[in-house]
Amino acid sequence: MTLRASPNHGERKGGKTPNSLILHYTGVPTGEAAVALLCDPASEVSAHYVVMPDGEIMLLVPEARRAWHAGRGIWAGETDMNDVSIGIEIAHPGHKNGRAAHPYPEAQIASVTALCGDIVERWRIAPDRVLAHSDIAPDRKIDPGEFFPWDWLAHAGIGHYVAPCPISAGPRLDHNSRGAEVEELQAMLGAYGYGAPVSGAYDARTQCVIRAFQRHFRPALVDGIADFSTVATLRKLLAMRPGV
Numbered sequence: 001m002t003l004r005a006s007p008n009h010g011e012r013k014g015g016k017t018p019n020s021l022i023l024h025y026t027g028v029p030t031g032e033a034a035v036a037l038l039c040d041p042a043s044e045v046s047a048h049y050v051v052m053p054d055g056e057i058m059l060l061v062p063e064a065r066r067a068w069h070a071g072r073g074i075w076a077g078e079t080d081m082n083d084v085s086i087g088i089e090i091a092h093p094g095h096k097n098g099r100a101a102h103p104y105p106e107a108q109i110a111s112v113t114a115l116c117g118d119i120v121e122r123w124r125i126a127p128d129r130v131l132a133h134s135d136i137a138p139d140r141k142i143d144p145g146e147f148f149p150w151d152w153l154a155h156a157g158i159g160h161y162v163a164p165c166p167i168s169a170g171p172r173l174d175h176n177s178r179g180a181e182v183e184e185l186q187a188m189l190g191a192y193g194y195g196a197p198v199s200g201a202y203d204a205r206t207q208c209v210i211r212a213f214q215r216h217f218r219p220a221l222v223d224g225i226a227d228f229s230t231v232a233t234l235r236k237l238l239a240m241r242p243g244v
Contacts, residue, residue: 006039006060008046009067013083018063020078020085020129021119022070022136023112025143026050031091035060038089044068047087049115055107057115063123073136074195075129081136086119088112090144103147116158127242128193130159131216135194138212139205146219162236164218170228177202185226188234189213192241202226 024047026034031052038046038060047069050058061067069087078084090112095101104112120130130153133141154161173182182202189196189209196209207224214222218233 001057004058006046009061009065012066016083018086018123022085022087023144024089024133025092025094027094047089050089052091053105055111075136076193113156127160134212138208146215165229165232167229173226
């Protein structure tokens, strides 16, 4: 591990300690450019760690400190995720024109997996609080993307994951939908942790949350439509949630 101190951090408010782990991609062309940005006082952004494409891990902010990686977001009612999370930036150029880019290098994912395992064990982070940036900010963020191998982490015992239900014909909810079925969907998303107000209307917020859910848990098709596969996968996750 390499130390590259960022000045962009502060105290965790009210003596809070990390209960969540948030994964990001950097979204810039090179790892070196990402580290420079995260260490630039003018950028006012940072993360605790950056994992380079070759697997090198760089520590930027001590875990006890509040890094500035999450921004505006929500999970399970918590509205200041920087206060309660550790952030890992994965050096990767990200999506191109909104479309999925190339996979993450194997050496990089091996290092991400080892780092996540260490953090989760030391801070006793629950599986369903190992999150994508897009999970907590679905209206703003799409990283680390549907091409991130969450199943790889799951095989190492990290995160909450189930095999996605197959995509097939069946009932679906979309922007034209209203009523009790939409309310039930929004309630299930909220019960899992997403910021999904229960309105009964399949509004823009609901579409964003469904896209975020699909990126993490049903990545084969990310379209914001709650088809049978999406809803069945959500039900499966809720049923198999740790402690349930």
